[in-house]
Amino acid sequence: MLTLNEVNTYHGHLHVLHDITFTVEPGEIFAIVGANGAGKSTLLGTIAGLYVPRRGVITFQGRSLPYGRAERIVRLGLSLVPERRQIFDDLSVRDNLFLGAYHRMRRRDPSVMDDFRQVLRLFPRLESMLDRPGGLLSGGEQQMLAIGRGLMARPKLIMLDEPSLGLAPLIVQEIFRSLVEMREAYGLTVLLVEQNVRAALSIADRAIVLERGRVALAGNARALLEDESVRRTYLGVKGDDVHRRRA
Amino acid sequence: MDAFSQLLQLLFAGLTVGSIYALIALGFVLTYNVTGILNLAQGEFAMLGALIAVSLVASGIPYGLALVGAIAAVSLIGGLFERLALAPARGASTATYLLITIGFSFAMRGLAIFVWGTQPYALPPFTSDRSFSLLGAVIQTQSLWAVALSVLAFGALEGAFNRTYAGKAMQACVINPVAARLVGIDPKRMALYTLAASAGLGALAGVTVAPISGASYGMGLMLGLKAFVAAVIGGLTNAPAAIAGAYLIGITEALVEGYLSSSYKDAVSFLFLLIILLYRPTGLFARAEGKRV
Numbered sequence: 175m176l177t178l179n180e181v182n183t184y185h186g187h188l189h190v191l192h193d194i195t196f197t198v199e200p201g202e203i204f205a206i207v208g209a210n211g212a213g214k215s216t217l218l219g220t221i222a223g224l225y226v227p228r229r230g231v232i233t234f235q236g237r238s239l240p241y242g243r244a245e246r247i248v249r250l251g252l253s254l255v256p257e258r259r260q261i262f263d264d265l266s267v268r269d270n271l272f273l274g275a276y277h278r279m280r281r282r283d284p285s286v287m288d289d290f291r292q293v294l295r296l297f298p299r300l301e302s303m304l305d306r307p308g309g310l311l312s313g314g315e316q317q318m319l320a321i322g323r324g325l326m327a328r329p330k331l332i333m334l335d336e337p338s339l340g341l342a343p344l345i346v347q348e349i350f351r352s353l354v355e356m357r358e359a360y361g362l363t364v365l366l367v368e369q370n371v372r373a374a375l376s377i378a379d380r381a382i383v384l385e386r387g388r389v390a391l392a393g394n395a396r397a398l399l400e401d402e403s404v405r406r407t408y409l410g411v412k413g414d415d416v417h418r419r420r421a
Numbered sequence: 422m423d424a425f426s427q428l429l430q431l432l433f434a435g436l437t438v439g440s441i442y443a444l445i446a447l448g449f450v451l452t453y454n455v456t457g458i459l460n461l462a463q464g465e466f467a468m469l470g471a472l473i474a475v476s477l478v479a480s481g482i483p484y485g486l487a488l489v490g491a492i493a494a495v496s497l498i499g500g501l502f503e504r505l506a507l508a509p510a511r512g513a514s515t516a517t518y519l520l521i522t523i524g525f526s527f528a529m530r531g532l533a534i535f536v537w538g539t540q541p542y543a544l545p546p547f548t549s550d551r552s553f554s555l556l557g558a559v560i561q562t563q564s565l566w567a568v569a570l571s572v573l574a575f576g577a578l579e580g581a582f583n584r585t586y587a588g589k590a591m592q593a594c595v596i597n598p599v600a601a602r603l604v605g606i607d608p609k610r611m612a613l614y615t616l617a618a619s620a621g622l623g624a625l626a627g628v629t630v631a632p633i634s635g636a637s638y639g640m641g642l643m644l645g646l647k648a649f650v651a652a653v654i655g656g657l658t659n660a661p662a663a664i665a666g667a668y669l670i671g672i673t674e675a676l677v678e679g680y681l682s683s684s685y686k687d688a689v690s691f692l693f694l695l696i697i698l699l700y701r702p703t704g705l706f707a708r709a710e711g712k713r714v
């Protein structure tokens with residue numbers, strides 16, 4: 175569905191992404207994990223059209239993307255829920271959600287109302303705060319709003335950049351549950367960037383580990399969760415702990 | 422005329438010219454909020470609006486249609502300016518944009534001399550040239566138009582921003598341009614609409630002031646500078662404060678002219694600017710975290 179082939183992205187002179195290659199299959203939850211500064215956000219930003227790759231090819235449903243044209247890429251069915259949510263603070267929750275459907279509102283697509291109701295079904299607590307400015311919501315509510323806004327674009331593939339950032343474990347669970355639900359309910363494909371490696375790998379089908387801008391490991395999420403180097407580096411499990419559990 | 426009537430007369434004259442500054446200042450704030458560009462050519466839109474209206478009226482087009490046509494033509498010029506001069510410079514520094522807008526204002530003045538020459542023109546007032554007296558002060562009908570239009574333009578702008586979907590998309594662009602792009606809003610298109618609307622506001626100011634003080638190629642310079650100071654008083658991003666700043670300048674100018682000398686009039690706004698730059702680099706009425714629209 176989404177294929178990256180030897181993608182290289184720079185921030186000025188800084189070479190951030192090195193020959194990134196992977197494919198996301200329709201209907202799967204695909205996780206990208208890695209340390210701070212590994213280039214995860216740059217990777218999602220490159221796919222979403224915020225950054226232009228200097229080399230490499232990105233195709234979505236067989237067609238290559240209009241690189242760097244975020245406002246066109248969202249129309250193709252690729253939606254990014256950005257890092258730190260980036261909601262429109264001064265605008266109401268309702269306005270935030272409907273702006274998510276911007277390209278469809280301009281065509282007066284009647285299904286926008288259906289999607290609005292469906293988002294409220296997915297995140298029922300947003301319903302009671304529709305008229306509140308988005309900036310006044312709690313962190314967890316803002317994350318739900320950001321995801322809801324992303325869904326209002328009616329994407330085929332939704333990308334989420336660290337949805338668990340700064341949230342209490344219970345809310346993270348709720349949000350991760352909604353990701354699984356989204357996949358079931360909408361037949362969505364999910365590309366998930368996380369630092370909460372354990373949580374991400376336990377709901378993902380497949381994953382890659384990004385290290386200093388390179389794909390260090392790739393494979394089945396279950397298998398990565400068991401991988402010794404992943405456990406040591408990202409799950410805080412010491413080497414002999416691993417041995418003890420294996421024994 | 423007794424002292425009270427004279428004061429009233431001056432206050433109303435100040436309010437009238439303040440309204441003109443307010444319309445132009447609204448364009449400044451609008452452009453600055455959406456694009457981050459300080460358009461120092463804003464005053465030239467007033468000049469172009471006034472002179473185009475003069476020519477359209479002279480060509481025999483019905484008066485009302487001529488006014489609307491002049492405003493539409495200037496909006497188009499504003500849009501072209503954005504497409505041909507501002508958009509290609511995307512990502513340039515603030516100073517570069519300033520130079521582009523200054524260059525454009527020189528170009529427009531040059532063009533105006535070429536088309537209309539240096540002589541002043543008159544434009545008939547909107548409705549009647551009658552004036553009436555209020556508590557001993559003489560008030561022209563056109564002055565009422567000026568005040569009413571500045572209030573109306575502000576209300577219409579505020580309504581468009583806060584009550585329409587397109588206005589909210591524009592706000593989204595101001596609040597968070599990256600997130601706006603991610604939902605499909607094209608900031609370049611918004612910049613185009615904004616320049617066209619700001620130019621239209623400037624033209625409205627021009628056709629409103631022309632019946633009061635005439636139209637000539639050079640009128641945009643002073644109007645633009647004073648509206649700029651008004652916008653700075655409002656912190657550049659706050660429309661109501663910019664309008665208050667415009668009235669403040671207009672009224673102070675009228676009082677200085679009436680009680681001191683008309684030769685000090687133009688110094689008023691520069692004095693304001695100096696005070697602001699010295700004591701409040703962020704603007705007189707600017708709220709630190711205030712809404713930008």
Ligand SMILES: Nc1ncnc2c1ncn2[C@@H]1O[C@H](COP(=O)(O)OP(=O)(O)OP(=O)(O)O)[C@@H](O)[C@H]1O
Pocket residue numbers: 185186188190208209210211212213214215216217257369
């Ligand atoms: N807009 C930018 N301009 C310049 N450098 C940038 C920019 N964005 C990111 N970088 C740099 O690129 C590298 C990768 O950053 P990126 O944000 O993609 O990492 P990340 O994996 O998302 O990190 P985190 O987990 O902290 O969010 C970092 O060294 C960062 O400093």
Ligand SMILES: [Mg+2]
Pocket residue numbers: 214215216257335
């Ligand atoms: Mg990141």
